[in-house]
Amino acid sequence: MKFHRALTLLAASAASLAAVAEEPNINPGMWETTSTVTIQSEQFPIPPRTDTSSECVTAEKIAEGQAFLEDNDDCEFSNKDMRADGMDYTMTCASPDGGSVTMNASMKFDGDSMSGNIDGDIESPMGVMTMNVEMSGTRTGDC
Numbered sequence: 001m002k003f004h005r006a007l008t009l010l011a012a013s014a015a016s017l018a019a020v021a022e023e024p025n026i027n028p029g030m031w032e033t034t035s036t037v038t039i040q041s042e043q044f045p046i047p048p049r050t051d052t053s054s055e056c057v058t059a060e061k062i063a064e065g066q067a068f069l070e071d072n073d074d075c076e077f078s079n080k081d082m083r084a085d086g087m088d089y090t091m092t093c094a095s096p097d098g099g100s101v102t103m104n105a106s107m108k109f110d111g112d113s114m115s116g117n118i119d120g121d122i123e124s125p126m127g128v129m130t131m132n133v134e135m136s137g138t139r140t141g142d143c
Contacts, residue, residue: 022084025109026067028059033068033114033137039122041129056143068107068114068137085109099124103131112139 036050061067065082075093086108093101103120118133 022082024062024065024067024082024087025084025111026057026062026114027111027139028057028062028143029139030141030143031055031057031068031114031137032140033135035133035135038132038134039129040131041126043126043129046129054140057139058143068116068135095122095124097125101131103133107135113137 032052032054034050034052036048038048039046055068057067065080065087072093074095075091078090078092080089081087086106088104088106091103091105093103095101099122101120101122103118105116105118107114107116114135114137116133116135118131118135120131122129122131
Protein backbone atom coordinates (compact mmCIF):
# COMPACT_ATOMS: atom_id res chain seq x y z
CA MET A 1 0.00 0.00 0.00
CA LYS A 2 2.86 2.41 0.80
CA PHE A 3 4.40 1.68 -2.61
CA HIS A 4 1.12 2.58 -4.36
CA ARG A 5 0.86 5.83 -2.37
CA ALA A 6 4.47 6.73 -3.27
CA LEU A 7 3.75 6.11 -6.97
CA THR A 8 0.63 8.28 -6.75
CA LEU A 9 2.60 11.12 -5.13
CA LEU A 10 5.37 10.79 -7.73
CA ALA A 11 2.84 10.92 -10.59
CA ALA A 12 1.10 13.96 -9.06
CA SER A 13 4.45 15.74 -8.65
CA ALA A 14 5.42 15.02 -12.24
CA ALA A 15 2.05 16.28 -13.49
CA SER A 16 2.36 19.52 -11.54
CA LEU A 17 5.92 20.09 -12.84
CA ALA A 18 4.72 19.57 -16.41
CA ALA A 19 1.92 22.10 -15.85
CA VAL A 20 4.45 24.69 -14.62
CA ALA A 21 6.67 24.36 -17.70
CA GLU A 22 6.04 27.18 -20.15
CA GLU A 23 5.35 26.44 -23.78
CA PRO A 24 7.46 28.68 -26.02
CA ASN A 25 5.74 31.58 -27.81
CA ILE A 26 6.18 30.09 -31.30
CA ASN A 27 3.29 29.83 -33.74
CA PRO A 28 3.27 26.56 -35.71
CA GLY A 29 3.66 26.82 -39.47
CA MET A 30 6.21 27.32 -42.22
CA TRP A 31 9.27 29.25 -41.04
CA GLU A 32 12.10 30.82 -42.99
CA THR A 33 15.32 31.10 -40.98
CA THR A 34 18.55 32.84 -41.87
CA SER A 35 21.82 32.14 -40.09
CA THR A 36 25.23 33.73 -40.50
CA VAL A 37 28.19 31.70 -39.28
CA THR A 38 31.46 33.44 -38.50
CA ILE A 39 34.52 31.38 -37.59
CA GLN A 40 37.72 32.99 -36.37
CA SER A 41 40.91 31.03 -36.81
CA GLU A 42 44.51 32.09 -36.24
CA GLN A 43 45.61 29.53 -38.86
CA PHE A 44 43.75 30.92 -41.89
CA PRO A 45 40.89 33.29 -42.77
CA ILE A 46 37.39 31.85 -43.06
CA PRO A 47 34.79 34.14 -44.65
CA PRO A 48 31.35 34.41 -42.98
CA ARG A 49 28.68 32.15 -44.46
CA THR A 50 24.96 32.97 -44.60
CA ASP A 51 22.30 30.32 -45.25
CA THR A 52 18.53 30.59 -45.50
CA SER A 53 16.21 27.62 -45.12
CA SER A 54 12.51 26.84 -44.76
CA GLU A 55 11.09 24.40 -42.25
CA CYS A 56 7.65 23.26 -41.13
CA VAL A 57 7.56 23.85 -37.37
CA THR A 58 4.82 21.67 -35.91
CA ALA A 59 2.92 22.10 -32.66
CA GLU A 60 4.47 18.78 -31.57
CA LYS A 61 8.05 20.08 -32.10
CA ILE A 62 7.18 23.22 -30.16
CA ALA A 63 5.67 21.25 -27.25
CA GLU A 64 8.75 18.99 -27.14
CA GLY A 65 11.11 22.00 -27.10
CA GLN A 66 12.62 20.92 -30.43
CA ALA A 67 11.62 23.88 -32.64
CA PHE A 68 14.62 25.24 -34.59
CA LEU A 69 16.88 22.45 -33.28
CA GLU A 70 18.40 19.89 -35.61
CA ASP A 71 18.53 16.23 -34.62
CA ASN A 72 22.12 15.06 -34.49
CA ASP A 73 23.25 11.83 -32.85
CA ASP A 74 26.73 13.27 -32.32
CA CYS A 75 25.45 16.13 -30.11
CA GLU A 76 24.35 16.28 -26.49
CA PHE A 77 22.23 19.06 -24.97
CA SER A 78 22.65 20.33 -21.42
CA ASN A 79 21.54 23.31 -19.35
CA LYS A 80 18.39 23.59 -21.47
CA ASP A 81 16.14 26.36 -20.13
CA MET A 82 12.84 26.69 -22.05
CA ARG A 83 10.63 29.72 -21.40
CA ALA A 84 7.70 31.35 -23.18
CA ASP A 85 9.94 34.14 -24.47
CA GLY A 86 12.97 32.02 -25.39
CA MET A 87 15.39 29.25 -24.72
CA ASP A 88 19.00 28.93 -23.56
CA TYR A 89 21.07 25.77 -23.89
CA THR A 90 24.53 24.30 -24.19
CA MET A 91 25.30 21.74 -26.88
CA THR A 92 28.45 19.65 -27.23
CA CYS A 93 29.10 17.79 -30.48
CA ALA A 94 31.79 15.32 -31.51
CA SER A 95 33.24 15.90 -34.96
CA PRO A 96 34.38 13.17 -37.37
CA ASP A 97 38.03 14.33 -37.14
CA GLY A 98 38.11 13.60 -33.40
CA GLY A 99 37.62 17.18 -32.27
CA SER A 100 34.63 18.65 -30.47
CA VAL A 101 32.43 21.73 -30.51
CA THR A 102 30.83 23.24 -27.41
CA MET A 103 28.18 25.88 -28.08
CA ASN A 104 26.14 28.16 -25.83
CA ALA A 105 22.91 29.40 -27.34
CA SER A 106 20.32 32.00 -26.48
CA MET A 107 17.11 32.28 -28.52
CA LYS A 108 14.18 34.69 -28.27
CA PHE A 109 10.65 33.86 -29.42
CA ASP A 110 7.90 36.33 -30.30
CA GLY A 111 5.05 34.37 -31.89
CA ASP A 112 5.76 34.86 -35.61
CA SER A 113 9.45 35.76 -35.28
CA MET A 114 12.56 34.49 -33.55
CA SER A 115 16.18 35.50 -33.16
CA GLY A 116 19.18 33.94 -31.56
CA ASN A 117 22.89 33.85 -31.01
CA ILE A 118 25.18 30.85 -30.64
CA ASP A 119 28.80 31.14 -29.48
CA GLY A 120 31.21 28.25 -29.40
CA ASP A 121 34.72 26.93 -29.46
CA ILE A 122 35.77 24.35 -32.02
CA GLU A 123 38.64 22.05 -31.06
CA SER A 124 40.18 20.75 -34.26
CA PRO A 125 43.50 19.38 -35.52
CA MET A 126 44.20 22.96 -36.74
CA GLY A 127 43.80 24.38 -33.25
CA VAL A 128 40.94 26.06 -31.41
CA MET A 129 38.62 28.22 -33.50
CA THR A 130 35.87 30.53 -32.24
CA MET A 131 32.44 30.32 -33.84
CA ASN A 132 29.50 32.72 -33.73
CA VAL A 133 26.09 32.11 -35.32
CA GLU A 134 23.51 34.88 -35.58
CA MET A 135 20.08 33.68 -36.59
CA SER A 136 16.66 35.09 -37.24
CA GLY A 137 13.41 33.62 -38.46
CA THR A 138 9.92 34.57 -39.55
CA ARG A 139 6.74 32.53 -39.89
CA THR A 140 5.74 32.67 -43.55
CA GLY A 141 2.41 30.80 -43.47
CA ASP A 142 0.91 27.37 -42.92
CA CYS A 143 2.79 24.13 -43.61
